[in-house]
Amino acid sequence: MxxxxxxxxxxxxxxxxxxxxxxxxxxxxxxxxxxxxxxxxxxxxxxxxxxxxxxxxxxxxxxxxxxxRDEFARDFIYPMMRSSCVYEGRYLxxxxxxxxxxxxxxxxxxxxxxxxxxxxxxxxxxxxxxxxxxxxxxxxxxxxxxxxxxxxxxxxxxxxxxxxxxNDIEIPPAKKSPYSRDRNLMHISHEGNNLEDPWWEPDEDVYVLTVSPEKAPDKPTWLEIDFQHGNAVAINGKAMSPLEIFQYLNKVGGANGVGRLDLLENRYVGMKSRGVYETPGGTIYHAAHRGMEELTMDREVMNLRDSLIPRYAAMVYNGYWFSPEREALQALIDETQKTVNGTVRMKIYKGNVSVTGRKSATDSLFDANISTFEEDHQVYNQADAEGFIKLNALRLKIRSKLYGKKK
The missing domain is CATH 3.40.50.620 (HUPs)
Structure with a gap:
């Protein structure tokens, strides 16, 4: 050349x-x-x-x-996590x-x-x-x-x-691991070698950040995570920066075997590729954020935002972070997060992450007086449901009259 x-x-x-x-x-x-x-x-x-x-x-x-690291957590991970997005249903x-x-x-x-x-x-x-x-x-x-x-x-x-x-270039010593790895605050990825066989089950020596769930502690870890405008701001009452939040959650998640993922994904260039990922902190964060949204986000707002998750995830995965469509979608997402305020209680146990409680002093949309199975004090008239059902059934009745006997 x-x-x-x-x-x-x-x-x-x-x-x-x-x-x-x-x-x-x-x-x-x-x-x-x-x-x-x-x-x-x-x-x-x-x-x-x-x-x-x-x-x-x-x-x-x-x-x-x-x-x-601070900029990564604050200006890249946090905005993405506000969207609750995952790529192809699983990858964070x-x-x-x-x-x-x-x-x-x-x-x-x-x-x-x-x-x-x-x-x-x-x-x-x-x-x-x-x-x-x-x-x-x-x-x-x-x-x-x-x-x-x-x-x-x-x-x-x-x-x-x-x-x-x-060319007299120092050659690094042979890697202890045969896998290609990429690590950052959010996760570590593993590719290549035996993982190129999609039938091969990863050995324990593949993993770096997480213990095997079977070998995780026999007692659960409990966390309370505070959110403001869709962003985690404190854990167990202690205020933390975005970087500190993820550093802490990575340690807790890793020690409890959280965040392992074996994924055969579709690359943007057209081929399928297998990757094994460890995302301990991100897995806890994602579950906690969704738990907070369950209490504080309007149903139709959530449905709209969730319908856009695949689009947002594809933008990030395919490299369009700085595109106008991602920025426009981010503005909509951030608008939905204004009411996502409160505290989520998490149970971390042997690879599992569970939301066990959520509360919000300012933005809870849950009203026990309406939802209760007990006497509802006439806040909700159950007889109204009959008309609601008939109106929603009207198009189905019409369709059934036309086609019901033909199917």
Whole structure:
């Protein structure tokens, strides 16, 4: 491949692993350009001290390591959780929601350094290439994107290792796990190796954040989570930031075997892919939020919002976080959350999460005088139900007269 000369300065999403280290050197060789390495701390709980010296040794002109955990929890996870969304009915979107923030961080460095391109290590088969690039174009429509996996011929680990050896790149020690993993404050994902057989049941060594439910404590853990405008603000009476909320729930959920998911999902690019996810804190949070909504959200408002969950989840999964349709839908969702205020009591036990109580001093729509099986003091006249039923049955009666005997 001949040298490229159209790029002067590139900001690379850099992790310090084999792939992005090879990409860093490859960019310098193939594009004859300056490369700035960017690493985002999103709560992956990895040691980042070695990232900067390794990037500099590999040829980076500068290295930025940004702690984005607070912003991630506050401005990305929380808005998504207000929507109560799940992708394909089960996935809480832990990887998907991280990508727009990583790209935002990269584009901040692009602006600061007057760079003219970005690069990432996402493959041409996955969703992340779409998420990174759609977000990048949101910030700068003229930005150039270099995706090495769509250009080079280094299409195997052996080829990457050979390139690293030929170019004096430090090769990380062999991973203890054979699985491809991505971790952040929201979750950890596991892909590849035996998981590519959809019939294979994951061994316990797949899991990182959660104990086996069978080995979880024999006594339940109880939590009381306070909500204001659809956002969790305190646990057991202690006020916490969004970051602190998720850190706490992750520990409780992980210790009790909560949040394991084995999913065969549909990627945006068209193929099916198997992923095993651990989302301990997010699973508790999602259940608590729904419990709070049950008490405080109007029925038709909830039906409307719930009908839009698949659309919202697809927007996040497919990389359209910064799209006008997601922002418009977020405005509607946030309007529905104004009354979601109060406290939910949760029981966490051996992989299970249960809502066992909810209360709201200001926005409860539950009225025992109306709902009671006891004497209702004439608040609700049960005889009115007869006319209600007849009116709703009218169209069914008409249809039955026309077609009932034919079916």
């Amino acid at each position: 001949s040298k490229k000369t159209s790029v002067n300065k590139v900001v690379l999403a850099y992790s310090g692993g084999l792939d992005t280290s090879v990409i860093l050197k490859w960019l310098i060789k193939e594009y004859d350009c300056e490369v700035i390495a960017f690493t985002a701390d999103l709560g992956q709980e990895e040691e980042l001290d070695s990232v900067k010296p390794k990037a500099l040794k590999t040829g980076a002109s500068k290295v930025y390591i940004e702690d984005l 979107l832990g990887t998907s929601i991280a990508r727009p923030l990583i790209t935002k961080g990269m584009m901040d460095i692009v602006a600061r350094e007057s760079a003219d391109a970005i690069s990432h290590g996402a493959t041409g088969k996955g969703n992340d290439q779409v998420r990174f690039e759609l977000a990048a174009y949101h910030y700068d429509p003229s930005i150039k994107v270099i995706a090495p996996w769509r250009e080079w011929d280094l299409n195997s680990r052996d080829a990457l290792v050979k390139f690293a050896k030929d």
